[in-house]
Amino acid sequence: MKKTNLLLCALFGVLAYGQVGVNTTSPKATFDVTSKTTDGSSPEGIMAPRLAGSILHTADTNGTYGQSQDGALVFVTAPPVTAERVGQTVDIIGRGYYYYDFPANKWVRASIGSNQGSGTISHLECNNATFSPPTIAVGQAYTGVLTVPYTGGNGATYPQDIIDSNGLHFVLPAGTLVNGNGNLEYIVTGTPLLTGNMLITLNIAEASCSFNKVVTDGNTDPGSLVMCGSSQRWALYNVGVEDTSLDPNTPSKDLQGKYYQWGRKDPVADVDTDPAGIPGWNTVPAANNAWNTNTNNDPVKSALDPCPPGYRVPTTKEWMNLIGSTSHFTIGAFTDDPANFGAGIRLTCANNGNTIMLPAAGTRRGGDGALIRRGNIGKYWSSGAAGDGSTTSLQAYNLYFTQQGAFDNYNNLDARDAGNSVRCISE
Structure with missing residues (x-):
């Protein structure tokens, strides 16, 4: 009523x-709101429509806001993700009030408060902005300072500035500009939500600029990546590759790595080993648990594992997860030639774009160690054994791919005394 x-x-x-x-x-005006109570017994105020930045991005896509909405006011509850900070939502960088500016065709953050200051600067140098500490890692709490140089300060005051980006909170305390060149220092706190480029847009003292800061995945080993299918890291290079400054996604001789018999710690051949059979080739198969002292679902690295500390030979299940979660692209000509080092296959994750490449290094044949089908196939050991351990014909599982770009068998079997490539996964 x-x-x-x-x-x-x-x-x-x-x-x-x-x-x-x-x-x-x-x-006393077109729309006049007077408080209902003055004793704090009930909430007072005017509430603008509350919308997430992603909704305004969708509205931009649909052409919802135009000349008739010039000056519309909303409260943004959360900024859009970096990929959606384009068009009308390019400057929505955090929670707060925004109004639609039709001539500029974008949402503009409303400046609330009387202490706006009279400071002006000629230029904000975002290209020279620095973070201290410099590394920002996803999922790891960060506390630091963003320093942004400026030129042409007029010596007057400027207001507090607050922005939010990718889970980080930036606060510039109100202060006074120097006459000439100086620095603005934002206090930065929070925990980054996503890896990759983090867009930072600054508007202060009648100057503005934008720049990207890379948020890392927290890995201290640049030679590995988290691929899809699991949270573990896959090495970017075969075991035996010595120069890890090379592009890991372009096949070359130096990315072939070395060849290992299943269950053995030491290599039996490298890229320069003669293609012919190797005298004294060891044909005695390793024990079933040589590379995994536990189970396929709960692997435990053994002392004979050839992978570096923190890594081990993948299980068959881990290979299956990787192959089943990625798209596959062949590289180079798949021809059987001992001098063909240019063939391989790339595995790419759709969700994050991460890629690893497996060279088609061929195999050293069981029985005599002769090189066969280099540049034509790839064989990569798993830690999974086959057979009951009672005969010398024991086999082990390996990943096998061909020119077609499809993996012929996630669980291909090969003699344990064959020499194949090894690619490691984190423990």
């Missing part, structure tokens, strides 16, 4: 005076 009476009063005010009053019968 009260709501009905209020609506009727509002309509009467519009008809009679062209003005609307809330909690007042004598509006």
Whole structure:
């Protein structure tokens, strides 16, 4: 009943005076809101529409806001993700009030408060901005300072500035510019949500600029990546590759790595070993648990594992997860030639774009160690054994791929005394 009476009063005010009053019968403007209570017993205020930045990005895509919405005010509850900070939502960098500016065709953050200052600067140098400490890692709490140089300060005051990006909170305390060149220092706290480029847009003292800061995945080993299918890291290079400054996604002789018999710690051949059979080739198969002292679902690295500390030979299950979660692209000509070092296959994750490449290094044949099908196939050991351990014909599982770009068998079997490539996964 009260709501009905209020609506009727509002309509009467519009008809009679062209003005609307809330909690007042004598509006002093087109829309006049007077507090209902003054003792703190009930909440007071005006609430603008509350929308997430992603919704405004969708509205931009749909052409919702135009000239008729010039000046529309909303409260943004969360900024859009970096990929959606384009078009009308390019400057939505955090929670707060924003209004739609039709001539600029974008949402502009509203400046609330009387202490706006009179400071001006000629240029914000985002290209020279620095973070201290410099490394920001996803999922790891960060506390530091962003320093942004400026030129042409007029010596006047500037207001506090607050921005938010990718889970980080930036606060520039109110202060006074120097006459000439100086620095602005934002206090940065929070925990980054996503890896990759983090867009930071600054607007202060009538100057603005934007730049990207790379948020790392927290890995201290640049030679590995988290691929799809699991949270573990895959090495970017075969075991035996010595120069890890090389592009890991472009096949070359130096990325072939070395050849290992299943269950053995030491290599039996490298890229320069003669293609012919190797005298004294060891044909005795290793024990079933030589590379995994536990199970396929809960592997434990053994002392004979050839991978570096913190890494081990993948299980068959881990190879299956990787292959089943990635798209596959062949590289180079798949021809059987001992001098063909240019063939391989790339595995790419759709969710994050991460890629690893497996060279088609061929195999050293069981029985005599002769090189066969280099540049034509790839064989990569798993830690999984086959057979009951009672005969010398024991085999082990390996990943096998060909020119077609499809993996012929996630669990291909090969003699344990064959020499194949090894690619490691984190423990």
